[in-house]
Amino acid sequence: MKKKSIENVQLADKRVFMRADFNVPVKDGVIGDDTRIQATIPTIKYILDKKPKRLVISSHLGRPDGKVVPEMSLAPVAKRLAEILGLDVAMMPDCVGDEVKAKLEALPEGGIALLENVRFHAEETSKVEAEVDSLAKQFGEFADVFIGDAFGSAHRAHASVCNVAKFVDEAAAGFLLKKEIDYLIGAIEAPERPFVAILGGAKISGKIDVISNLLGKVDSILIGGAMAYTFLKAMGIEVGKSLVEEDRIELAKETLEKAKSAGKELILPTDHLVAAACEAGQATQATEGQAIPADMVAVDIGPKTVELYKSKVGAAKTVVWNGPMGVFEIEGFNGGTIAVAEALAASSATSIVGGGDSVSAVKKAGVADKMTHISTGGGASLELLEGKVLPGLAALDEA
Numbered sequence: 001m002k003k004k005s006i007e008n009v010q011l012a013d014k015r016v017f018m019r020a021d022f023n024v025p026v027k028d029g030v031i032g033d034d035t036r037i038q039a040t041i042p043t044i045k046y047i048l049d050k051k052p053k054r055l056v057i058s059s060h061l062g063r064p065d066g067k068v069v070p071e072m073s074l075a076p077v078a079k080r081l082a083e084i085l086g087l088d089v090a091m092m093p094d095c096v097g098d099e100v101k102a103k104l105e106a107l108p109e110g111g112i113a114l115l116e117n118v119r120f121h122a123e124e125t126s127k128v129e130a131e132v133d134s135l136a137k138q139f140g141e142f143a144d145v146f147i148g149d150a151f152g153s154a155h156r157a158h159a160s161v162c163n164v165a166k167f168v169d170e171a172a173a174g175f176l177l178k179k180e181i182d183y184l185i186g187a188i189e190a191p192e193r194p195f196v197a198i199l200g201g202a203k204i205s206g207k208i209d210v211i212s213n214l215l216g217k218v219d220s221i222l223i224g225g226a227m228a229y230t231f232l233k234a235m236g237i238e239v240g241k242s243l244v245e246e247d248r249i250e251l252a253k254e255t256l257e258k259a260k261s262a263g264k265e266l267i268l269p270t271d272h273l274v275a276a277a278c279e280a281g282q283a284t285q286a287t288e289g290q291a292i293p294a295d296m297v298a299v300d301i302g303p304k305t306v307e308l309y310k311s312k313v314g315a316a317k318t319v320v321w322n323g324p325m326g327v328f329e330i331e332g333f334n335g336g337t338i339a340v341a342e343a344l345a346a347s348s349a350t351s352i353v354g355g356g357d358s359v360s361a362v363k364k365a366g367v368a369d370k371m372t373h374i375s376t377g378g379g380a381s382l383e384l385l386e387g388k389v390l391p392g393l394a395a396l397d398e399a
Helices: 035-049 075-085 098-105 129-140 163-167 175-189 208-215 227-234 246-262 303-315 335-346 356-364 378-385 391-398
Strands: 015-019 054-058 089-091 111-114 145-148 170-173 195-199 220-223 265-267 272-275 284-286 297-301 318-322 350-353
Touching (some): 015 035, 035 054, 145 163, 145 391, 163 391, 175 378, 175 391, 195 208, 195 303, 208 246, 208 378, 220 303, 227 246, 246 265, 297 303, 297 335, 303 335, 318 335, 318 378, 350 356
Parallel strands (some): 015 054, 015 145, 054 111, 089 111, 145 170, 195 220, 220 265, 318 350
Antiparallel strands (some): 272 284
16 A cells, blocks of 8 residues: 655645644643644644645544534644744634635745634535535645645545545645554564564454454464453353453354464463452452453453563564553553553564554553554554555545
8 A cells, every 4th residue: 555655746836735633632722632733743844844835734623513613623733733833823714715715825925724623514524425525625725735644534534534635636645644554554564573463442343353354464462351251251261240242252253263273373361350340449359260250340451461461572573552451541450551561662573552542551651652653543543453445545545
């Protein structure tokens, strides 16, 4: 999957339209975490260095459902972006329309503007192609070149992510998008071995396509989180009061059989941390083996499993991690997840982390800077791991 890179596009004296992912946490006009803004800076600086006629940036924030929601305005992002760049960033009153067009035309040569939240318009996320195109065409009127750099939205077939590429002269991937493609696709298609995937989270249904796709590529898959208990129940092992997807037990059996037939390791916890209830403040204990007492609920992988998973990570050359090992959001139930993060940081493997809780874990463990790549898109990275073609990437190929 080779995208045209920003480095192969003529930007001098061009009107550039860039789709970024500025979907950051904002409360009372204050940005809680500007990681996604910072991640776009190399692309923005590169564009500005090439002396474009102007740079217009678009993004969404939250889910306003096609209505103007003042709390979801991108104004705080424009302010923060200006602080980081040390330049004026003109905040537009809308993302399309005559007033916006006039303000963009009035920008100084090489000026930067941030459009208002694209999701204030229902057409951005419409399921009707003609409606999406109608908005995308208006975006296209602002630009000669489209730069896609919003990996966090690349799995969405939205106007500013995909369709705008049809209405400009050229389209290319920004540095952030290119980096995501290089790591997530590159690692999976041509990994250094042993190649280990660590998959966690609550539901097997949310990860089954990832497991199926990765079975043909990895050497081992380490399973954590509540989806492990569905697998264990499928094997006839007692799981107590632990979360189980009863309607996915047959699917779990099939997956275990598929792994066995492929000669791949699908490794499940050998012990667990259990509590009387999945609530903060509960006392915990480790089980002796895989079986969980009938009156207990598993909340994390146990100490033996931690050591097993650490040894697998330590021997790996490539590791992809998506999803926590336990109830990560509750203090005392996150030890397994933190231990995996620390083991990954200590290894010499190419380490690729995707998914909100996994990213939170490496940050909480203070080892984020030791990861080879932390993906900026949870849903998008998951779909790539499933082997899906992302609309935002396909649009750049088709442009």
